Amino acid sequence: METTTDDVFEQQNAAFMQWLVASQHAEVNPKVALADLRASGAGRGVVALSPLEADELVFRLPRESALTAETSTLSSLLPPGVLAALDQWLALILVLIFETRASSAWKPYIDLLPREFNTLIYWTASEISMLRGSAVLKKIGKEDAEATFVEKLLPVVRAHEEIFKDTALADIPAGQSFERHFIDTAHRMASVVMSYSFDLVVPGQEDKADDEEEEDEDEEDEHYKAMVPLADLLNADADRNNCRLFETPAGLEMKTVAPVSAGAELFNDYGPLPRSDLLRRYGYITEHYAQYDVVELDSRSIVGEATRALEEEDRQERVDYLLEEGVLDDSFDLEAAELEVPEEMLVVVNTLLLTKPEFKRYKNAGKTPKPKLSEKVAEVLCRILEARAREYPTTLEEDEKILAEGQLQGRERAAVEVRLGEKRILRGAYRVIVRKIAEKGAPKRPLEEAEEAGGKRVKAT
Numbered sequence: 001m002e003t004t005t006d007d008v009f010e011q012q013n014a015a016f017m018q019w020l021v022a023s024q025h026a027e028v029n030p031k032v033a034l035a036d037l038r039a040s041g042a043g044r045g046v047v048a049l050s051p052l053e054a055d056e057l058v059f060r061l062p063r064e065s066a067l068t069a070e071t072s073t074l075s076s077l078l079p080p081g082v083l084a085a086l087d088q089w090l091a092l093i094l095v096l097i098f099e100t101r102a103s104s105a106w107k108p109y110i111d112l113l114p115r116e117f118n119t120l121i122y123w124t125a126s127e128i129s130m131l132r133g134s135a136v137l138k139k140i141g142k143e144d145a146e147a148t149f150v151e152k153l154l155p156v157v158r159a160h161e162e163i164f165k166d167t168a169l170a171d172i173p174a175g176q177s178f179e180r181h182f183i184d185t186a187h188r189m190a191s192v193v194m195s196y197s198f199d200l201v202v203p204g205q206e207d208k209a210d211d212e213e214e215e216d217e218d219e220e221d222e223h224y225k226a227m228v229p230l231a232d233l234l235n236a237d238a239d240r241n242n243c244r245l246f247e248t249p250a251g252l253e254m255k256t257v258a259p260v261s262a263g264a265e266l267f268n269d270y271g272p273l274p275r276s277d278l279l280r281r282y283g284y285i286t287e288h289y290a291q292y293d294v295v296e297l298d299s300r301s302i303v304g305e306a307t308r309a310l311e312e313e314d315r316q317e318r319v320d321y322l323l324e325e326g327v328l329d330d331s332f333d334l335e336a337a338e339l340e341v342p343e344e345m346l347v348v349v350n351t352l353l354l355t356k357p358e359f360k361r362y363k364n365a366g367k368t369p370k371p372k373l374s375e376k377v378a379e380v381l382c383r384i385l386e387a388r389a390r391e392y393p394t395t396l397e398e399d400e401k402i403l404a405e406g407q408l409q410g411r412e413r414a415a416v417e418v419r420l421g422e423k424r425i426l427r428g429a430y431r432v433i434v435r436k437i438a439e440k441g442a443p444k445r446p447l448e449e450a451e452e453a454g455g456k457r458v459k460a461t
């Protein structure tokens with residue numbers, strides 16, 4: 001009989017679970033199972049077969065069953081110090097490449113890891129262009145990553161060909177150079193690290209990390225990157241998380257943090273990520289992440305809009321002063337949850353709008369103005385938001401129409417949802433400013449009047 005992709009999927013699940021229990025000594029709660037969620041675009045997931053209480057063990061793994069630069073045999077094959085000299089994410093990429101060997105002790109696990117991704121580095125130029133305007137485009141870093149792979153990893157692979165000869169690096173597609181194939185494989189593993197790995201606390205440092213929590217200055221020293229089988233098969237959906245991975249003396253324990261009903265999916269927490277970042281790192285979005293959306297406002301455009309009346313020399317003096325005072329960041333975030341212009345940005349705009357004598361007085365006193373929302377400041381903020389909205393290829397209304405028409409699917413739909421979310425923040429923040437000024441009895445801005453009249457200028461945000 002012919003083997004279907006569904007059979008392969010299920011066979012891989014069964015082989016993986018058997019390996020996890022028999023070879024890795026995992027303890028798995030019989031009330032949970034792997035599930036096929038491909039129909040809803042979520043790949044594999046973990047579901048409850050019967051109800052789970054809060055604080056119930058889902059599974060426990062010995063710490064050594066996490067695949068890391070230490071637990072992989074690669075560390076003993078390479079000369080001492082080679083892996084340790086690499087950044088942790090690069091070392092894990094090399095480990096993952098090495099463990100693609102048919103003889104790998106991790107094979108049933110490696111077989112489950114994806115080969116194709118929807119993360120932004122895999123988008124075509126035309127798909128990417130649909131995200132124009134979103135600051136996420138500056139964060140993709142595909143070329144920088146490739147340069148790093150070639151500079152830091154390729155020499156290790158070339159110097160130790162024997163070690164890597166039976167790995168995925170040997171399967172060079174016809175017509176492709178080894179270097180290109182190496183880069184593609186490194187990208188694949190980098191995507192796995194980005195969307196599947198965990199940062200675990202170095203054993204012995206757990207207490208220290210707990211005590212110091214937020215003050216942890218040198219995270220690299222305290223944590224190590226690890227691939228944690230099964231823990232990484234839990235999906236996430238913002239605040240629907242009902243499970244968490246705990247590090248205990250007994251090992252790595254996935255436990256429920258809320259009751260889970262029979263048939264429900266077990267969700268981990270990938271963090272409060274804006275949808276733009278979720279797309280970049282994990283290649284999916286859901287509406288539940290809209291609450292974490294942000295719009296980045298570039299300081300250069302803030303300075304440009306607020307200093308139209310200033311000579312270049314005066315503008316530079318104020319920028320230097322704000323930098324010295326530590327209030328001028330490269331950019332400021334407007335957040336969906338707040339819709340408020342950050343106080344530091346208000347201080348920046350207030351400073352840039354001071355008259356020359358006022359600025360001199362503040363500078364001599366080593367102070368900055370209060371984060372006040374005067375009418376003059378509001379005027380400039382509205383201009384900043386209008387200019388920011390024009391960086392997107394479409395208006396908010398056009399995006400709403402595109403989505404309502406329902407023609408777009410997959411990456412294109414996700415791109416429109418992301419940029420629409422950002423525009424909604426701009427529109428919301430704009431309305432908050434206009435409302436606050438109206439409450440002070442100031443005249444309305446033209447945009448607000450146009451909006452009330454159903455006019456076209458609304459398109460600015």
Ligand SMILES: C[S@@+](CC[C@H](N)C(=O)[O-])C[C@H]1O[C@@H](n2cnc3c(N)ncnc32)[C@H](O)[C@@H]1O
Nearest residue numbers: 042043044195196232233234235236237282284
């Ligand atoms: C840590 S893995 C989780 C297991 C994964 N579903 C699998 O099949 O291997 C993270 C990836 O799962 C997918 N994913 C996680 N949560 C999701 C969700 N709520 N909806 C759709 N896909 C999701 C994304 O592709 C993400 O990059």
